[in-house]
Amino acid sequence: MVIIITMPRKPFKTLEARACQAARHSKRREVIFEVLNSGHSHLNAEEVHHEARKRLPGIGIATVYRALKFLCGCGQASEFIPADGVARYEPGGSRAHHDHLICTSCGRFIEAVDPAIERLQEKLAARHGFKPTRHKLEIYGICAGCAGK
Amino acid sequence: MVIIITMPRKPFKTLEARACQAARHSKRREVIFEVLNSGHSHLNAEEVHHEARKRLPGIGIATVYRALKFLCGCGQASEFIPADGVARYEPGGSRAHHDHLICTSCGRFIEAVDPAIERLQEKLAARHGFKPTRHKLEIYGICAGCAGK
DNA sequence: GTTCTTGCAAAGGCTTTGCAGTTCT
DNA sequence: AGAACTGCAAAGCCTTTGCAAGAAC
Numbered sequence: 001m002v003i004i005i006t007m008p009r010k011p012f013k014t015l016e017a018r019a020c021q022a023a024r025h026s027k028r029r030e031v032i033f034e035v036l037n038s039g040h041s042h043l044n045a046e047e048v049h050h051e052a053r054k055r056l057p058g059i060g061i062a063t064v065y066r067a068l069k070f071l072c073g074c075g076q077a078s079e080f081i082p083a084d085g086v087a088r089y090e091p092g093g094s095r096a097h098h099d100h101l102i103c104t105s106c107g108r109f110i111e112a113v114d115p116a117i118e119r120l121q122e123k124l125a126a127r128h129g130f131k132p133t134r135h136k137l138e139i140y141g142i143c144a145g146c147a148g149k
Numbered sequence: 150m151v152i153i154i155t156m157p158r159k160p161f162k163t164l165e166a167r168a169c170q171a172a173r174h175s176k177r178r179e180v181i182f183e184v185l186n187s188g189h190s191h192l193n194a195e196e197v198h199h200e201a202r203k204r205l206p207g208i209g210i211a212t213v214y215r216a217l218k219f220l221c222g223c224g225q226a227s228e229f230i231p232a233d234g235v236a237r238y239e240p241g242g243s244r245a246h247h248d249h250l251i252c253t254s255c256g257r258f259i260e261a262v263d264p265a266i267e268r269l270q271e272k273l274a275a276r277h278g279f280k281p282t283r284h285k286l287e288i289y290g291i292c293a294g295c296a297g298k
Numbered sequence: 299g300t301t302c303t304t305g306c307a308a309a310g311g312c313t314t315t316g317c318a319g320t321t322c323t
Numbered sequence: 324a325g326a327a328c329t330g331c332a333a334a335g336c337c338t339t340t341g342c343a344a345g346a347a348c
Contacts, residue, residue, distance in 0.1 A: 129293030144278030
C-alpha cells in the first residue's frame with residue numbers, strides 16, 4: 001500500500017539563486033539572521049521572535065515565520081522538527097549537518113556527528129534501493145548533567 | 150545556554166500496568182487496535198479514523214486520539230512524528246523498533262533496521278555522557294520505484 | 299451505583315495567508 | 324512606479340479538553 005504524505009505544514013521550497021537574489025535588503029531578515037547566528041541555537045519561531053523584538057520592537061510573528069522559511073530556502077538556515085512537532089531553527093544549511101541528542105529531562109540539545117553512522121546510513125539506504133537526500137537522527141535520553149543529579 | 154522544550158503536544162505518558170488493567174473493555178479501542186494491526190501502517194490520526202469508521206460508523210475523532218494515546222501508553226502502539234509534524238501511528242511498542250526511509254516523491258514509508266547503526270548510536274551517546282532511551286532515524290529521499298520513472 | 303468511555307463542540311497551539319500600508323530599487 | 328516586504332488579524336490544521344450522555348464493571 002502506498003501512503004501519501006500530505007504536508008499541511010508547507011516545507012520551505014528550495015529557492016533558486018534567482019529568487020534569493022531578487023530578495024531585497026530587509027532589516028528584519030537581517031536581524032533574524034543575526035539572531036540565529038548569535039549563539040542561541042535550536043530556537044523555535046516564538047523564541048526567535050522574542051530575540052528579534054529586543055532589536056526591532058515592532059517586528060511581527062508573521063514576518064519571523066516568513067523570514068525563517070526564506071532563509072531555509074536560501075540555505076542560510078535549517079529547520080528541524082523534534083518529537084513535540086514544534087519547528088526549531090539553526091543557522092546554516094545542510095552543510096553543517098549534525099545529529100541531535102535531546103535531553104528529555106532538561107530539554108538541552110547536544111549536537112553530534114559520527115561519520116561512521118553517516119556512512120552506514122548511506123549503505124542502509126542503498127540496500128533498499130533508496131537514494132537519500134537528507135536524514136535526521138535524534139536520540140532522546142538523559143544528559144550527563146541531569147544524570148548526575 | 151539551556152533551552153527548555155515545552156511540549157504543547159502532550160506526549161503520551163507511559164501508563165503503569167495498573168492503569169492499563171483498569172481500562173475497560175471497549176469496542177472502540179479494540180477496533181482502533183485492529184486498524185493499526187490490519188496491514189495499513191504509518192497511518193495518521195485522520196486515516197485511522199477513516200478506517201475505524203468503516204467498522205464503527207459513529208466513532209468520533211476525539212475517541213481516536215484518546216485511544217491512540219492510550220495504546221501508546223500501554224505499549225500496544227507507537228507514535229512517531231515525521232518532518233511534516235503530523236503524528237503517525239504503528240502497532241506495537243518500542244519492542245519492534247525500526248527506522249524509516251521516507252520517499253519524498255510518493256510518500257512511501259519503508260521500514261529498516263541496521264544493528265550496526267544501533268550500536269554506533271549507543272556509542273555516540275555514551276561518548277557525550279548521554280543515556281539514551283529512544284531514538285529516531287529518518288532518511289528522506291527517493292525510493293527505488295520513483296527513481297525508476 | 300460508580301467509574302471509565304464517548305461524541306460533540308469548543309478551545310488551544312503553532313503556522314500560514316489576505317490585505318492594505320510601507321519600504322526598497 | 325513597480326515589486327517586494329511587513330503587521331495585523333483572520334483563518335487553517337492538527338490535537339486536546341469540557342461536559343453531558345452512555346457503557347462497563
